[in-house]
Amino acid sequence: MTPPGESAPGTPVTADTPLSELTTMRVGGRAREILTATTSDDLVRIASELWARGEDWLLLAGGSNTVVADEGFDGPVLLVRNEGIERLPDPAPGQVRLRVQAGQDWDQLVGLCVDQGWAGIEALSGIPGCAGAAPVQNIGAYGQELSSSLHAVTFLDEDTGEVTRIPAAELGLGYRTSVFKRGRGGVVLSIDLTLSESGAVPSPLSAPVGYAQLADALGVRIGDRVSIKELRRTVLRLRASKGMVLDPEDRDSTSAGSFFTNPIVPEAFARTLPADAPRWSVTPVSDPVSVTPLAELDAGEPMRRVTPQEGPRLVKLSAAWLIERSGIARGYRIPGSRAAISAKHTLAITNQGGATAAEVGQLARFVVQRVQADFGVLLHPEPNLVGIEL
Ligand SMILES: Cc1cc2nc3c(=O)[nH]c(=O)nc-3n(C[C@H](O)[C@H](O)[C@H](O)COP(=O)(O)OP(=O)(O)OC[C@H]3O[C@@H](n4cnc5c(N)ncnc54)[C@H](O)[C@@H]3O)c2cc1C
Structure with a gap:
């Protein structure tokens, strides 16, 4: 049921439509x-006109990360x-190449690929939003990332006004990041994917399972392949149990997904954390990370930022673990606020009905401050925040 004060999904967009109706956080x-x-031509024409005006503008697709x-x-x-989804000539035997328009619903695309038995994006089932936004933060879940299937994007470049095709290798894709996320301006018009056909009949196989919790739920080992349809069903079930599939009946899914990225810190810094703090080795990314305890900041010390290339070894920490261990439990809300930590998943900030963006921002700031005070790690927001400062 649609809560009071909110329009049902699919209501036509007018000039007066508030952006709460076009974003999944609904603020x-x-x-x-x-x-x-x-159409893609519309995107080129309208974006070019907007750039000629020289004012601030906002690009919005599914609104699930904004x-x-x-x-x-x-x-x-x-x-x-x-x-639209178009099949291009196969690049090699056993491979399928698709061109997907930017506004295509992502999960419909995954569903179609799974039905066809094309493997490569099945673990990304249930992620809301559109295909053109998928490279922006290199969407990932359950051991799979877009980067493993993305071949290229067709891109309208804000600097040159030209439409170019950029190979995936030049997009700086890493954990929840890309050149777009780091500021390259323009519009992704379409994305090209390369998927694989296992040829197994009648049950095409998934890509190798790459995530322990998913492997456990499937009753297999990491690296095994399973029926691609079973993998999609299992991912959707796991995601629903965490409020990570959009569901109007589940207030915990009124969110922007994970609100914070998992921090990437030097291994030496991670050793200062409690021994049971989960950590995983990562390959270097170019985004700098901040590691300054709040007490030092309060004392006037400058923010210490570490550019990963400078440090020899990096590890990814669990933002959910840091939040929980700083005393913020699932379901937590600041008294009187309608924004809450999801009751199912500490990383998601949710709108429990009628929350304002100010309430969402207040809770996010509270989380950031608690984690920084307790562990000296500065959490970064995953969604694109428009007019909201943390
Ligand atoms: C319940 C829930 C679960 C989620 N789970 C996951 C998850 O498991 N993994 C994950 O990675 N993400 C997850 N997300 C985040 C989100 O769904 C993805 O980041 C998704 O790709 C965003 O798509 P969108 O179309 O909604 O983007 P929007 O919110 O519309 O846009 C996001 C950003 O991309 C830019 N953008 C959008 N389209 C284009 C384009 N065509 N060209 C250039 N820039 C563009 C926007 O300007 C904005 O900066 C989740 C979100 C929710 C609400």
């Missing part, structure tokens, strides 16, 4: 203007609504 005021592109301030956005919002 955010109005935009000055809303423009909708239903949280907008209560004041809304004082500029034009361009909605990405170009859909």
Whole structure:
């Protein structure tokens, strides 16, 4: 049921539609203007016109990784609504190449690929949003990332105004990051994927299972392959149990997914944490990380930022573990607030009905401060925050 004060999904977009209706966190005021592109040519034309005006603009697709301030956005919002999936010539025997328009619903695409028996993105089942946003933070879940299947993107470059095809290897894809996330301006018009056909009949096989919890749920070992359909069903079930599939009946899914990324810190710093703090080795990424205890900041010490290339070895920490161990439990909310930590998953900040962006921001800041005070690790938000400062 749609809660009071919120329109049902699918309500036509008008100039007055608040951005809360176009984002899954369901907070955010109005935009000055809303423009909708239903084709790739529309995207190029409208984006070019907006750039010529030289004002701030916002690109919005499924709105599942965007949280907008209560004041809304004082500029034009361009909605990405170009859909379509095209099969290109196969690059090699046993491989399938698809071109997917940016506004295509991601999970519909995964469902279609699973039905066809094309492996490579099945563990990314149930992630909300659109295909064009998938490279922006290199979506990932259950041991799979877009980067393992992405071949190239077709991109309208804000600097040059040109449409180019950029190979995936040049997109700087890493854990929840890409050149787009790091500031390269423009619009992804479509993405090209390379998937594999296992040829197993009648049950095509998934890519190797790459995540312990998923392997346990499937009753197999890491690296095994299973029926691709069974893998999708299992991922959707696991995700639903954590409020990670959009469901109007589940208030814990009124969120932007994980609100914080797992921090990547030097291994030497990780050794200062309690021995039971989960950690995983990672290959270097270029984003700097901040490791300054709040007490030092309060004492006027400058923020210490570590650029990963500088440090010899890096590890990824569990943001959920850090949050829980700093005393913030599932379901926690600041008294009087309608924003809460998900009752199913500490990493998600949820709108429990009628929350404001200010309440979401207040809870996020509280989490950041607690984790920094207790562990000296600065959590970074995963979603794109529009007009909200943490
Ligand atoms: C319940 C839930 C679960 C989630 N689970 C996961 C998960 O498991 N793994 C994961 O990685 N993410 C997850 N997310 C986050 C989110 O779904 C993904 O990041 C998704 O790819 C965002 O797509 P979107 O179309 O909704 O993006 P939007 O929120 O519309 O946009 C996100 C960003 O991408 C930019 N953008 C959008 N389209 C384009 C384009 N065509 N060209 C250039 N830039 C563009 C926007 O300007 C914005 O900066 C989850 C979110 C929710 C709500």
